[in-house]
Amino acid sequence: MLIFERSRPGRRGAAGAPVQAGGASEIPPHQLRAKPPCLPEVSELDAVRHYTGLSQRNYSIDTHFYPLGSCTMKYNPRACNALAMLPQFLARHPGAPADTGQGFLACLFELQEMLKSVTGMAQVSLAPMAGAQGEFAGVAMIRAYHDSRGDAARDEILVPDAAHGTNPASAVMCGYRVREIPTDVDGNVDVTALGRAVGPRTAGLMLTNPSTLGVFERHIVEIGNIVHGAGGLLYYDGANLNAILGRVRPGDMGFDVIHINLHKTFSTPHGGGGPGAGPVGVNAVLAPFLPLPVVGQADEGFRLLDERDAPHSIGRLGAHLGNAGVLLRAYVYMRMLGAAGMRRVADFSTLNANYLMAELRRAGFQVAFPRRRASHEFIVTLKALRDETGVTAMDVAKRLLDKGFHAPTAYFPLLVPECLLIEPTETESKQTLDAFVAAMKEILEEARRDPQLVKGAPYTTPLRRLDEVKAARDPDLAWKPR
Amino acid sequence: MPFIPHTDQDIREMLAAIGVAAIGDLFDEIPPGLHASALAGMPPALSEMEIARLMDERAGRDGIWLNFIGAGAYEHHIPAAVWQIATRGEFYSAYTPYQAEASQGTLQVLYEYQTMMASLTALDVSNASLYDGASALAEAVLMAVRAHKSSRRVLMPLTVHPSWRRVVRTIVRNQGVEVIEIPYDTGAGSTSLEALGRWAGNELAAVVIPQPNFFGVLEPVDELADWAHANGALAIAAVNPTALALLKPPGEWGTRGADIAVGDGQPLGAPLAGGGPYFGFMTCRKDLVRQMPGRIVGATLDRDGRRGYVLTLQAREQHIRRAKATSNICTNQGLMATAATLYLALLGPAGLAGVARACHANTLALVSRLTGIRGIARAFSGASFHEAVLRLPVPVAPVLRALRAQRILGGCDLGQDYPELGHALLVCATETRTGDDIERYGAQLERLIDRPPRSAAGAAGRGS
Numbered sequence: 001m002l003i004f005e006r007s008r009p010g011r012r013g014a015a016g017a018p019v020q021a022g023g024a025s026e027i028p029p030h031q032l033r034a035k036p037p038c039l040p041e042v043s044e045l046d047a048v049r050h051y052t053g054l055s056q057r058n059y060s061i062d063t064h065f066y067p068l069g070s071c072t073m074k075y076n077p078r079a080c081n082a083l084a085m086l087p088q089f090l091a092r093h094p095g096a097p098a099d100t101g102q103g104f105l106a107c108l109f110e111l112q113e114m115l116k117s118v119t120g121m122a123q124v125s126l127a128p129m130a131g132a133q134g135e136f137a138g139v140a141m142i143r144a145y146h147d148s149r150g151d152a153a154r155d156e157i158l159v160p161d162a163a164h165g166t167n168p169a170s171a172v173m174c175g176y177r178v179r180e181i182p183t184d185v186d187g188n189v190d191v192t193a194l195g196r197a198v199g200p201r202t203a204g205l206m207l208t209n210p211s212t213l214g215v216f217e218r219h220i221v222e223i224g225n226i227v228h229g230a231g232g233l234l235y236y237d238g239a240n241l242n243a244i245l246g247r248v249r250p251g252d253m254g255f256d257v258i259h260i261n262l263h264k265t266f267s268t269p270h271g272g273g274g275p276g277a278g279p280v281g282v283n284a285v286l287a288p289f290l291p292l293p294v295v296g297q298a299d300e301g302f303r304l305l306d307e308r309d310a311p312h313s314i315g316r317l318g319a320h321l322g323n324a325g326v327l328l329r330a331y332v333y334m335r336m337l338g339a340a341g342m343r344r345v346a347d348f349s350t351l352n353a354n355y356l357m358a359e360l361r362r363a364g365f366q367v368a369f370p371r372r373r374a375s376h377e378f379i380v381t382l383k384a385l386r387d388e389t390g391v392t393a394m395d396v397a398k399r400l401l402d403k404g405f406h407a408p409t410a411y412f413p414l415l416v417p418e419c420l421l422i423e424p425t426e427t428e429s430k431q432t433l434d435a436f437v438a439a440m441k442e443i444l445e446e447a448r449r450d451p452q453l454v455k456g457a458p459y460t461t462p463l464r465r466l467d468e469v470k471a472a473r474d475p476d477l478a479w480k481p482r
Numbered sequence: 483m484p485f486i487p488h489t490d491q492d493i494r495e496m497l498a499a500i501g502v503a504a505i506g507d508l509f510d511e512i513p514p515g516l517h518a519s520a521l522a523g524m525p526p527a528l529s530e531m532e533i534a535r536l537m538d539e540r541a542g543r544d545g546i547w548l549n550f551i552g553a554g555a556y557e558h559h560i561p562a563a564v565w566q567i568a569t570r571g572e573f574y575s576a577y578t579p580y581q582a583e584a585s586q587g588t589l590q591v592l593y594e595y596q597t598m599m600a601s602l603t604a605l606d607v608s609n610a611s612l613y614d615g616a617s618a619l620a621e622a623v624l625m626a627v628r629a630h631k632s633s634r635r636v637l638m639p640l641t642v643h644p645s646w647r648r649v650v651r652t653i654v655r656n657q658g659v660e661v662i663e664i665p666y667d668t669g670a671g672s673t674s675l676e677a678l679g680r681w682a683g684n685e686l687a688a689v690v691i692p693q694p695n696f697f698g699v700l701e702p703v704d705e706l707a708d709w710a711h712a713n714g715a716l717a718i719a720a721v722n723p724t725a726l727a728l729l730k731p732p733g734e735w736g737t738r739g740a741d742i743a744v745g746d747g748q749p750l751g752a753p754l755a756g757g758g759p760y761f762g763f764m765t766c767r768k769d770l771v772r773q774m775p776g777r778i779v780g781a782t783l784d785r786d787g788r789r790g791y792v793l794t795l796q797a798r799e800q801h802i803r804r805a806k807a808t809s810n811i812c813t814n815q816g817l818m819a820t821a822a823t824l825y826l827a828l829l830g831p832a833g834l835a836g837v838a839r840a841c842h843a844n845t846l847a848l849v850s851r852l853t854g855i856r857g858i859a860r861a862f863s864g865a866s867f868h869e870a871v872l873r874l875p876v877p878v879a880p881v882l883r884a885l886r887a888q889r890i891l892g893g894c895d896l897g898q899d900y901p902e903l904g905h906a907l908l909v910c911a912t913e914t915r916t917g918d919d920i921e922r923y924g925a926q927l928e929r930l931i932d933r934p935p936r937s938a939a940g941a942a943g944r945g946s
Contacts, residue, residue, distance in 0.1 A: 013830065015561030029578075031700055034732060037598070051567045058572040094754065101540075118521055135810065321756065477606075479597040
């Protein structure tokens with residue numbers, strides 16, 4: 001039932017009511033609203049019960065193992081939330097001067113410093129409000145760099161065919177053409193093809209390492225040399241930083257500009273699809289182009305740097321200073337882990353992924369790159385199973401929901417057929433991984449014994465399989481009163 | 483080990499199953515020269531108790547201020563239930579609802595959200611939210627350019643929030659979009675048809691119409707929307723959602739209504755929080771939906787014929803269309819949209835209108851108190867919603883600094899962005915300000931104007 005269907009004319013909650021609900025008005029009558037908006041009229045209890053009930057129709061990290069590849073669904077420590085929501089931080093107006101928020105700004109400044117330390121970059125801006133916005137900022141800085149040198153011929157961004165869809169979309173938003181680079185049989189960028197693709201039109205290469213195929217890009221040094229040799233810059237998509245945190249730094253790999261997904265590697269909540277945060281880091285050459293604001297430190301304390309401090313900045317990405325509350329959560333998380341904890345993230349996420357990969361192979365599943373180590377994630381391909389039984393990756397994903405697990409990412413990356421991209425993260429125990437393997441094994445047996453059972457899944461979720469084709473063909477995007 | 487559950491025995495068994503001797507062996511594909519040594523500058527770990535103490539201390543040092551700043555972010559009372567429910571783990575720690583059957587909670591909330599926002603703006607459809615109001619405006623500009631096909635020129639009044647204009651510039655700069663700034667009527671403080679007039683007859687993709695505008699002043703929205711349409715341009719409304727409880731919604735502006743509405747959703751349940759996270763909202767006419775960026779939720783049926791919700795119209799999006807997507811946007815601001823849905827459900831139509839009326843009345847009371855001080859006057863003749871520009875007889879920055887000594891944030895100094903206005907101060911009083919608060923501000927400001935702070939004669943200081 002929708003909240004609108006619970007509505008009764010005249011019923012209302014009191015929690016939002018102001019002390020004085022009225023008084024003088026100077027709004028001309030022709031500017032006034034004639035008909036009130038369609039908002040529900042419910043009591044506070046109605047609303048609390050309705051939304052508590054809806055929450056229970058979700059799978060989440062707090063309730064289920066959530067091995068969604070490429071999304072790093074690790075535990076979101078409650079302390080991060082509690083400390084970011086201290087009343088003074090929540091009450092802080094973004095326009096309040098720096099001298100009224102030195103504690104707040106100290107956290108953000110130190111977050112910049114810690115991100116520099118773990119990535120090996122010279123400068124960081126916290127401004128981007130999501131990974132995709134970080135990508136946009138990163139590519140915009142690449143463009144600003146070439147423009148500053150009068151090098152206007154560079155109109156192409158190279159992107160491996162395994163990349164996230166955001167990479168080419170971000171490049172296009174910065175006015176670039178996109179050229180795809182193929183992947184070799186072991187999941188590496190095809191270096192020969194890259195060598196042929198680069199030239200005076202190359203603005204840069206966007207690369208995720210470890211890649212979305214769940215393997216470390218072994219030729220990274222050579223790739224860097226090829227791109228730099230052609231005058232292009234190297235962009236690091238931080239989607240998979242979790243796999244190498246504290247062990248390998250993007251700056252040391254030769255990347256010129258990076259973005260970091262705080263909602264992945266630094267455990268800020270995904271919130272049902274945001275808010276995230278996508279800080280960008282750069283080497284010293286690109287530092288003048290960083291998006292604003294950046295937190296600076298001077299004798300009088302911390303303050304936000306603006307256009308007067310950074311006239312070559314690519315500009316602003318949001319009205320204020322980014323998703324500050326998300327940044328505070330990441331700050332608390334990083335302080336709780338400390339230097340030793342950073343490396344443990346890479347160690348145990350990699351241990352879990354390689355263990356799960358080994359156990360699933362033992363259980364009869366085929367992995368996409370059997371000759372490679374897993375990074376913090378790996379790909380199972382169900383092409384053989386589909387050919388044998390008709391059961392697809394989507395069917396297996398739905399059946400996992402019945403077994404009490406959120407499904408892995410299905411059908412991404414696009415170049416591996418019938419794939420599941422599985423990322424267990426470091427915060428899951430061996431016992432949880434073993435239970436997942438047992439469930440996958442059961443599904444494999446079910447697929448062979450009774451494929452229709454698997455194809456009909458899920459059965460135990462609040463709803464059975466939903467008709468996405470109908471939703472797109474006949475869009476119903478808002479409720480209307482009958 | 484914080485947040486890592488492995489026992490020594492687990493580790494031994496797992497390594498044996500993989501067939502390696504040590505965790506380090508799992509990194510043997512990484513070229514040896516790339517392995518990082520110790521992380522310089524990374525502090526040692528703190529326990530939960532230690533970090534709690536540090537954060538408490540820093541929050542305590544910052545304190546809580548009596549706030550009269552608006553300028554795009556507004557202090558509102560947020561019912562306790564909003565964040566108690568929104569931070570339930572089932573909402574807080576879920577991801578984008580790719581597996582619809584396991585995400586009906588988030589999906590239904592977003593469908594309800596879309597319904598509320600479409601109704602609030604009186605337009606047909608809403609997406610599931612964007613990053614913030616400023617970036618939503620940039621996306622609306624790009625959407626209008628895509629929809630128009632031949633013109634890439636957009637008119638942007640100077641009465642649009644200066645930061646929003648900067649964001650639009652950053653985001654559309656590399657796509658050949660021409661953003662033309664339109665001056666305002668210095669008497670009324672709003673955009674006049676005369677200022678638009680010189681662009682009549684040119685091909686235009688869109689006209690941006692803020693309501694209320696950055697000065698808090700109501701724009702002649704009916705005339706501006708009609709002018710846009712008469713000149714073949716789309717009308718993009720940039721609106722404050724609280725104000726829409728009282729003001730004519732964008733879908734009803736002029737004869738045809740605005741085509742796209744955007745705004746910052748912060749007033750709907752998001753705490754000020756130093757600048758974010760907030761969310762941007764975007765609604766539009768039905769025929770523009772395939773040009774809309776961001777996630778959209780639609781209703782459908784399951785195998786048993788029961789109503790349910792899924793992400794839909796994904797052929798617009800980057801994970802399907804890649805380089806040809808409407809935007810690079812991946813996530814929305816789901817949790818903020820969840821909070822907004824809770825906020826709107828808890829307030830209802832009467833509650834939201836009550837808040838809007840209280841904001842308006844309190845701002846009028848504040849303006850009346852402050853303009854009662856000798857030398858202070860309203861800068862503009864146009865009617866306001868919940869903000870107003872005042873002209874002071876002395877420079878603003880030193881006055882604001884002196885007010886801070888009394889724990890008062892006195893408003894937003896317009897000197898940097900609108901130097902032509904002289905000593906101009908943008909003030910705001912929402913429903914959270916009481917008569918006593920307003921009197922406290924009035925009394926302090928009166929004292930300062932009568933006996934200006936010593937530095938008042940000097941230039942405006944940095945960072946104030």
